[in-house]
Structure formats: structure tokens, C-alpha cells
Amino acid sequence: MPLRDRPPPAGHQELSAVHTKGKPTSFDIAHLTGVSQSTVSRALRGSPLVSEETRQRIKAAADQLNYKVDKNASNLRSQHSGTLALLLFEDPTADDSHINPFFLSMLGSITRACALRGYDLLISFQQLSDDWHADYADTKKADGIILLGYGDYLAYRDKLQKLAAQGTRSVRWGAVLPDQPDVSIGCDNFQGGQAVAAHLLEQGCRRIAFLGDASSHYPEFFDRYRGYVSTLREAGVQADPALQVDAIESTEQAGYDAAETLLQRDVPFDAVFAASDLIAIGAMRALADRNIKVPEQVALAGFDDIPMARFLNPPLTTVLQDTKLAGETLVDNLLSLIRREPVETHLLPVKLVVRRSSQYGPP
Amino acid sequence: MPLRDRPPPAGHQELSAVHTKGKPTSFDIAHLTGVSQSTVSRALRGSPLVSEETRQRIKAAADQLNYKVDKNASNLRSQHSGTLALLLFEDPTADDSHINPFFLSMLGSITRACALRGYDLLISFQQLSDDWHADYADTKKADGIILLGYGDYLAYRDKLQKLAAQGTRSVRWGAVLPDQPDVSIGCDNFQGGQAVAAHLLEQGCRRIAFLGDASSHYPEFFDRYRGYVSTLREAGVQADPALQVDAIESTEQAGYDAAETLLQRDVPFDAVFAASDLIAIGAMRALADRNIKVPEQVALAGFDDIPMARFLNPPLTTVLQDTKLAGETLVDNLLSLIRREPVETHLLPVKLVVRRSSQYGPP
């Protein structure tokens, strides 16, 4: 009652018949080298239980037959996949080929961090409305999930809860909040907001508008806003509610619209702090459309330091988030989680990058 | 001699003991619904062999237990993975978080195309020097591979050959060449080069420089170059070899350096056609550093239409590659290959996008 039709009857072991069909298996290597299949498996995975000489012979045979371990089989047996999944979620956008460049940078650094640690990366773009908890980890395609995206936190929060309840290992890029159900890693948005406000105050601005949602729906923007308010207050400047306009979508269009709204309110302002670079770009266009000069009439700053920020006209002052460190931190913490080690939330440092958009006078 | 310790002895079938340990399996669903495991498997995969009533019961039980098919097991058994792999290869770059934005767009559209067709996407960034043939397909983690990247074609050509020899199904984004070992899909670079040249001639330019490698090492650039030369010739303008400078790396720095080289040659030119937008951005900076005005003194055009092209100062005239269509075409053709259907190479249309960088006078 054999479980498999191979191995062939003894005596055939040295025959090259093993080449004939399909991809070679560990049994083929075993026949070729005259050891058991278990030994082949051990040797190839670097087990110390195999003698050096045997290992060499087995590796040589494997190379010769171009043998590769079948991951589906090894994953099934060992119950882990050596794969992480990246879920990039976003508000549904009309033009679907435009992803926020900041997330694209993150994606790059996450991919590299995974590769360096010997993990593969599955990637998936999801609408916030999708049932994205029900995926990779459940089907055993991934050992853990990295969540990345802007969106209404209160709307996807129960999805996070569900993920956690199912025991799915996940880390999320985002604000670090007191009562969150998951592990999150984010940059110090509060400090970033402070840095921008301090810089704009230094430039002599006093009526600094904020473009971006300032509520717990968008905690990252909210923290940036709070940092800005706190620094203004320390400087004895009152944050005028008429100078805050929502721009929830972190797109150029949302930024344009928010700036328009601000302009229509007809309250004076001498600076604009946009909650993201994309919003800043839209605001820049709205100001240009009204012939308002940046930085001469209005100073402008963004957040993220996406690649195009330095190529804008004028180049955009913004807050650099270290995406390389962020990607590595996300991956390392997820791997800790997978190994069932204790993990804490992290707050990564940010750095103000001053460019011409916020500086009065010539560069 | 049971192959598994479950199912438990008859009579326990209705017990909720199935919940107790780990993730549920198809056997758990079978016990719960009183059918065989085979039927569960069939029902869940939508086999017409199962009665509607049974299927409903099984689905309900599966939902209740939050059962998900283990992909490792089903992939192992059915010998396909429902996954494609994307290999993004690039010349080694110092700063590893900066990927060519054009490829990032492609990545987005490929990801979406995969999702729409029910496939998962593994992604991996590779150095050209790596042995990247030896990966996903061999280990059965992916059914096929999409190759994407700039690089020295002659250098990675035998890797393609090796891939093909191993029977790995793959498609590549790139130039469509006569004797290539694989299926490639690319945009009509020749026509794009023609369009740029025709436009610049129309603007009155006669001494049009070309920044980018013009050899079979970089077939895409070469095709753009050939399109440019052919259109010049048709207009009775001789392409001056002194006006062509290599910029093999498709980075801003390479563009800057190429423009510098051109300027040092001290030959007159009234336009620059950069083989990619990144090269054009570098050239723009080099020209600005010498106080040469674009477009007043030198018209400038790029290729790719990366997102930042329209935000440059001045906005960059360039050639739009339809990344959405490109991603879909790549995925569809790879799926055809996997189904062993005949597949041909494709040439996708391009579109000239005229912006201020190439237009004399005010916009």
C-alpha cells in the first residue's frame, strides 16, 4: 500500500530515467545519490544532522538536476509560508493608476526589507470597502500582513479588530493611538506639525492655514494639526478655525478644492500648511490660478517629502519621513509578532526639509 | 492505518469540539454538515456536481467556522499557485528607495490587473547581477513571471534564455526584438521618438540633441533614437553624432551628467530630447545651472510621462505610455502562456503630451 508510485524497485537507482518527466523531486535526488529522501530534505535545509560529505553530494545532485524545493509542499508541512502580505488600502479613486507616491516609496522599502530577511512579499491594493481581513493569512499564503494606507480610521477600525480577533499577525503604518486593537508604527506626526509651524512662525507668518482633516477620522493628519496648534499656542498665536479646511483625500484635487474653499472664506492668511505633499501641490495650483505668489505672498509647506516635492515650482518645504527605516521597522516588528515575541508600537523621527516655497525673499 | 487522526469516531460528529484547536479544515466542515470531505471541497470550489441545497449548507458552515481553503494544500495538489511574480530589475543604485516612477506606475496597474483576474502578485526587486532566473516559478510559488526593468539587454539576455529553456512562463516589458527568446510587450518607442522629433521640428528646432544610450544594449532607448533619426531625415535634417550622449542609467543624475557632457562639447543645439523623463529632469537642472532657459533657449522633451512631469518647471513635454493598458496586456498574455495558448508580442500605442518645456513663447 505505497503512498506513492515512486521510488522505483531497487536496482534502478542509478538510471537517468529520473530526468524524463516533469520537475525533479527530493526522491529523484535521493535515488541519484543513494540516500533516503529524508536525508535529502535535511541536507538541503542545512540541518546539522547531515555529514558534510553527504551534504555536498546531495547539493551537487540537486544543482545538476536543477532541483528546487516545492514551496507549496514545504509550506503545507511546516505550516509557515515565508511570505508577508502588503495590503495597500485607499479611498476609491477615479484614476486607478495614481497611487500616493509616499506609499510607493514605502512599498519599495518594504519590498527590500522583506528580501533582505528572506521573505517574499505578496502585494494587494484594496478599496477600503472591501472585506480585506479575509485574505492571505487565513489562506496560509502569508505569515503576516502589513497594512498601509490613508483612509477613515474609524471606518476601518473594526476590520482591524476582526483581524486581531482571528489571531492574524499584522502591523499597520499609521498613527499611534491609545486604544488601538493592533500594533502600529508611524512617524512622529505631532513633532512634524510642530516643526512646520515653528518654521513658518520664524518666517514671520502669523495667519497659518491648515489644509487637511483635523479629527480622529484621520489620526495622522490630526496629530500634524495638533502639533501645529500647540506650537502656535506656545508662540502666543491663536489658531483660527476659519483657517482650517478639510482635505480628507490626500490627493492633488482635494488640495485644490480645500485651497479654493479657504480662498472663498475670504479670511487673510500668510501661510499654508498642507497635511500632505499631494494636498500642497493642489493648493499650489489653486494659488497660482489666482495669481497668488508662493512664497512671496503665501508661504507653503507640505508633509511626506515625496520625490517630486523638490521639483515643484517653487520647490516644496515639507517633512521627510524616513521610508527606508519605516519599511524595515514594519517588517522587523511583524516578524517578531510571527515569532510570538513581544512587540511595541514605534514612533519614528521626522525631519523638516526647508525649500523655497516657505522662504520669503530669494533662495 | 489511517492517514490522519481526524475524523473522530462516528457519533461525535455534531460536537462542537471541532472549534477547539487551530484553524478549521474541510474535514471540520464535513463533520458539521454530515457530508464527505470531498463534497465540501467540491461545493466550495463551485463544482456543478454538488446539489444546490448541499452547497448552501456547506457554505453556511464554512462561514460560521470562518473556514478558508488552505492555499498551500490546494496548490500542492492542483499544481498551480494562482499567483504571478513580478521581477523588477534595475541597475544597482546607491539610494535604494528611489525606483523609477514609471515602473511604479506599471507596478500599480499590474497589481490591479492581477487582482481583477483573481491572481495574487508576488513582487521582488532584483539587481541585474542576481541569479533571478532561479526563483518563484521553480519553487512553485508562482505560475509565471513578469519581467520589468531597464538595464543592459545584452547582459541579461542569457538569463532570459535560461528562463525559457527551463520552461518558465514569462513575459517581459520592453522592446520587441526580432530574435528574442521570450515574449515581450512594449510601447511603440520608434513612433514615440518620431512624434517628439516631429514636434520639435515644428517648433522650429533644427539642432536637436538626444540624451540616452543609442545601442542594442538598451533597445527601448535605441528605438526612440531611431524614430528620432528617421523623422529628422525625412525632414532633411541630418542627425549630428555630436548631439547624442549616452545616459544609460535613466536617472536624474545620469541625465545631469549627460547634459553636462553635451554642454562641454560646445556644439550648438536648440532642443534636447531625453530618452526618459528622469533623464530630462537631470538635463533641466544642468541647463538651469548654466542659466540656459527652457524653453526660450532650448526646448526639452522627455519620455514616459511620469506623474511629476506636469509639475516640473516648466512642465515637461513627454510621451505618455499607457501603463494601465500595459499592465493588463502583460498579465493577460502571461495568463495565456500559462494556459498554453499561443501568444504574440505586442506593440502598444503612445501619445505625445505637449507641455511648456518644448514651446517657445508664453504658454
Add this chain to the structure above:
DNA sequence: CTGAAAGCGCTTACAG
């Protein structure tokens, strides 16, 4: 339409 059985290609106790 349904079930019992085989088997995908590994890893990992277990025994020596």
C-alpha cells in the same frame, strides 16, 4: 450527485 481513497512533495517526530 456523493463518498472512499490516493497522492501532491515535502518536514519531522521516532527509532536506530
Add this chain to the structure above:
DNA sequence: CTGAAAGCGCTTACAG
């Protein structure tokens, strides 16, 4: 250090 066996959780002939 090595081998024989069990078993990971499915899919898919095969038989009814």
C-alpha cells in the same frame, strides 16, 4: 548521522 513512516490539507480520478 540516517531511514522508514506519518501526515500537512487539500483535489481529483474512480466507483457507485
